[in-house]
Amino acid sequence: NAGVTQTPKFRVLKTGQSMTLLCAQDMNHEYMYWYRQDPGMGLRLIHYSVGEGTTAKGEVPDGYNVSRLKKQNFLLGLESAAPSQTSVYFCASSYSAGVNTGELFFGEGSRLTVL
Amino acid sequence: AQKVTQAQTEISVVEKEDVTLDCVYETRDTTYYLFWYKQPPSGELVFLIRRNSFDEQNEISGRYSWNFQKSTSSFNFTITASQVVDSAVYFCALSGGFKTIFGAGTRLFVKA
Numbered sequence: 001n002a003g004v005t006q007t008p009k010f011r012v013l014k015t016g017q018s019m020t021l022l023c024a025q026d027m028n029h030e031y032m033y034w035y036r037q038d039p040g041m042g043l044r045l046i047h048y049s050v051g052e053g054t055t056a057k058g059e060v061p062d063g064y065n066v067s068r069l070k071k072q073n074f075l076l077g078l079e080s081a082a083p084s085q086t087s088v089y090f091c092a093s094s095y096s097a098g099v100n101t102g103e104l105f106f107g108e109g110s111r112l113t114v115l
Numbered sequence: 116a117q118k119v120t121q122a123q124t125e126i127s128v129v130e131k132e133d134v135t136l137d138c139v140y141e142t143r144d145t146t147y148y149l150f151w152y153k154q155p156p157s158g159e160l161v162f163l164i165r166r167n168s169f170d171e172q173n174e175i176s177g178r179y180s181w182n183f184q185k186s187t188s189s190f191n192f193t194i195t196a197s198q199v200v201d202s203a204v205y206f207c208a209l210s211g212g213f214k215t216i217f218g219a220g221t222r223l224f225v226k227a
Contacts, residue, residue: 042119
């Protein structure tokens with residue numbers, strides 16, 4: 001059982017380049033999330049999705065776009081990368097949210113460096 | 116707005132010492148959930164516990180215990196007889212709807 005899989009695991013970009021991070025989950029979870037982790041700041045929510053075809057902004061959405069065309073996939077895009085987007089990105093999914101929020105299942109993380 | 120504060124940035128203890136990690140939260144929701152996650156040096160995030168706002172019973176799981184007090188908006192985590200393998204970053208998190216937000220984390224060093 002793969003759980004939550006993120007690709008790529010590592011990427012180096014130049015300022016202004018674009019890229020997409022792919023998150024795939026095989027647990028049939030409705031809810032999916034993208035977080036970034038920076039030293040001393042914990043995990044900050046970028047965008048999330050409560051189901052196929054839906055997306056919503058989190059705490060730090062600027063500079064990122066997302067899409068959830070299929071229930072199992074959640075894509076995070078950077079249209080014009082900036083050095084401030086150097087971070088470790090985590091995708092997560094959950095079987096429930098709202099009135100009965102379940103725990104998050106995380107991918108292994110994707111380390112992005114923007115030069 | 117929701118907020119999670121983990122005031123302890125780093126804690127260093129010697130093996131077999133007990134250690135408590137503090138977590139204070141803010142929310143206007145009446146129904147919410149609190150979590151603790153562990154991030155060992157390998158980098159993955161491991162779920163430890165989930166607690167809902169209506170259940171203030173303390174919980175013990177082996178060497179781990181959690182103390183939830185709504186009156187002080189705290190959800191503290193205690194490791195008894197710490198071990199080197201407990202060395203990790205520990206995150207407290209709060210969910211009051213569809214979003215889960217995290218504290219900044221506490222890095223725990225357990226020295227042999």
